[in-house]
Amino acid sequence: MADSTTTETLDRLIHERIRLGIVSALAAEERMSFADLKQVLRTSDGNLSVHARKLEEAGYIKVSKGFEDRKPKTEYRLTTKGRRALETYLAQMEAILSEARDALERT
Amino acid sequence: MSIPTHEDQRDAKETLAFIRRTMESASTYTAVSGWGLVAVGTVGLVAAWLAWSGNLGADLRIWIPAALLSVPIATAFNVTKARRLEVPIWTGAIRKVVWVMAPTLVAGGLLTIALAEQGTTGLLPGTWLALYGAGVTAGGTISVRAIRGMGVLFLILGAVALLRPEWGLPLLALGFGGLHVAIGLDIVLRHGG
Numbered sequence: 001m002a003d004s005t006t007t008e009t010l011d012r013l014i015h016e017r018i019r020l021g022i023v024s025a026l027a028a029e030e031r032m033s034f035a036d037l038k039q040v041l042r043t044s045d046g047n048l049s050v051h052a053r054k055l056e057e058a059g060y061i062k063v064s065k066g067f068e069d070r071k072p073k074t075e076y077r078l079t080t081k082g083r084r085a086l087e088t089y090l091a092q093m094e095a096i097l098s099e100a101r102d103a104l105e106r107t
Numbered sequence: 108m109s110i111p112t113h114e115d116q117r118d119a120k121e122t123l124a125f126i127r128r129t130m131e132s133a134s135t136y137t138a139v140s141g142w143g144l145v146a147v148g149t150v151g152l153v154a155a156w157l158a159w160s161g162n163l164g165a166d167l168r169i170w171i172p173a174a175l176l177s178v179p180i181a182t183a184f185n186v187t188k189a190r191r192l193e194v195p196i197w198t199g200a201i202r203k204v205v206w207v208m209a210p211t212l213v214a215g216g217l218l219t220i221a222l223a224e225q226g227t228t229g230l231l232p233g234t235w236l237a238l239y240g241a242g243v244t245a246g247g248t249i250s251v252r253a254i255r256g257m258g259v260l261f262l263i264l265g266a267v268a269l270l271r272p273e274w275g276l277p278l279l280a281l282g283f284g285g286l287h288v289a290i291g292l293d294i295v296l297r298h299g300g
Contacts, residue, residue: 020125020129021129024126024130025129025132028129036133040129040132040133040198090123093122094119096111096119097120097123100111100116
């Protein structure tokens with residue numbers, strides 16, 4: 001990543017690709033199971049677990065564990081804090097593009 | 108604020124595209140196969156031709172096997188497309204599509220039995236077209252726009268067929284044959300296969 005003020009201020013927690021994928025998927029779907037998230041993100045069980053735990057610890061997602069047809073089922077939901085973090089991140093990405101467009105127009 | 112570099116710009120574009128792809132993949136069913144719809148439409152046209160040549164109209168011996176045959180054909184084409192696009196096949200989105208469409212299709216099945224028992228088979232084409240249209244329109248809210256449009260057109264054909272039962276067979280051919288083929292080709296051209 002290049003050295004600029006805009007990219008330096010990015011939320012590193014959701015800048016990582018799998019974590020960004022988890023937050024984005026949960027922004028579109030209110031709740032998703034571990035299996036569904038794994039399919040959408042095409043990642044391994046271990047990878048998804050590690051990144052989901054980091055987001056949970058930061059309060060960006062909420063995890064609920066239960067049973068369905070006697071099988072354990074883990075479900076994820078995006079918290080208000082997580083949604084705000086994604087909105088801020090999106091605004092920053094758009095700002096980078098807008099800055100670049102302005103710079104292009106000035107030349 | 109310093110001016111973002113080309114690399115920043117490229118990263119931002121790529122990241123926004125990734126977010127969009129992920130959100131679509133999580134919430135919508137995009138792996139609808141256009142060729143699958145063309146194949147299902149061909150089954151519809153063959154069924155309509157058989158019904159017309161045998162002067163059978165909405166005969167269940169033709170249309171029920173045609174409907175049953177269409178399910179594995181559409182499934183096979185959709186699975187193939189999903190694999191080619193490397194998108195998940197059985198996700199929450201497809202489960203939602205199935206749940207949203209199932210009630211109207213079940214209602215269609217029950218009405219078919221009831222109307223056939225009453226001997227009012229003239230109303231079957233309109234019932235099938237309207238209820239299939241209702242199901243597809245509802246399912247289309249979780250899929251690509253063309254599917255929703257197809258559902259609305261089926262509903263319109265169903266309404267016409269219910270008001271003009273004597274046009275039943277041509278409308279069945281137009282809907283289950285022509286519409287499937289036309290929308291299928293549109294998806295092939297716009298959404299790649």
